[in-house]
Amino acid sequence: MSSIEFITSWGEKIPIFINVRRGLRNITLRPRAGDNRRIDISRPWVASNATAMKFVEQKRRWLEHFFMNAPKKSHLKSGDIFRFLDKDVIVVYDESIRANKFVLNDDGNYTLYVGGDIRLLESRVRNFVKSELLKEIKILIRRTPREFWPRRICLRDTSSRWGSCSTTGTMSFSWRLAFAPYDVMRYVVMHELSHVKHMDHSPEFWVQVRELYGFGVERAKRWLNQNGATLHQIL
Numbered sequence: 001m002s003s004i005e006f007i008t009s010w011g012e013k014i015p016i017f018i019n020v021r022r023g024l025r026n027i028t029l030r031p032r033a034g035d036n037r038r039i040d041i042s043r044p045w046v047a048s049n050a051t052a053m054k055f056v057e058q059k060r061r062w063l064e065h066f067f068m069n070a071p072k073k074s075h076l077k078s079g080d081i082f083r084f085l086d087k088d089v090i091v092v093y094d095e096s097i098r099a100n101k102f103v104l105n106d107d108g109n110y111t112l113y114v115g116g117d118i119r120l121l122e123s124r125v126r127n128f129v130k131s132e133l134l135k136e137i138k139i140l141i142r143r144t145p146r147e148f149w150p151r152r153i154c155l156r157d158t159s160s161r162w163g164s165c166s167t168t169g170t171m172s173f174s175w176r177l178a179f180a181p182y183d184v185m186r187y188v189v190m191h192e193l194s195h196v197k198h199m200d201h202s203p204e205f206w207v208q209v210r211e212l213y214g215f216g217v218e219r220a221k222r223w224l225n226q227n228g229a230t231l232h233q234i235l
């Protein structure tokens, strides 16, 4: 077991394993994705562990980019709870039911009953989350003046962008916004709607965002910067 760790900016601790190899000239880093995320380092005999760790720090951005794009998926099981737009949703697998059932419980949280082939549990939950998010986004957009409405809305699984707006009138959102707080998702939607009028990030653009979103734009932006990566770890 490794006692050295690489701690990402989102707080994930990734174990580091150092190998000393004779005849090696340079330190090499090998991040590994999958269920057991780790970083393998090979270092020459002459370099110290401290030097190797310094090298890891120099490569921090690259390593974080790697792990962010190869998100660790926590595999969903019956009984697990995930956070969906400010709601706690407990997933219950029940072989006998055909269509998903989404039920509001007495405590204000929700139960999502999923049936069918157990191997499809995750993809069924994912599809449910996507369709619910799309509904929410459409509701939000319909509350804004018509001149902001996009021609088409689609959901994507991109790790680099939360939303985008094309000149042809298609607006895309990351479906993983479903796991963000509702207001953060709303911020991304209002951000993209504002691009209908301003294709840049000029001061006029931000005035528009504030007009559509209201108070708290900075807070929503900060949340995404600090926690965005965690949204990729679910499902």
Ligand SMILES: [Zn+2]
Binding pocket: 191, 195, 200, 201
């Ligand atoms: Zn933008």
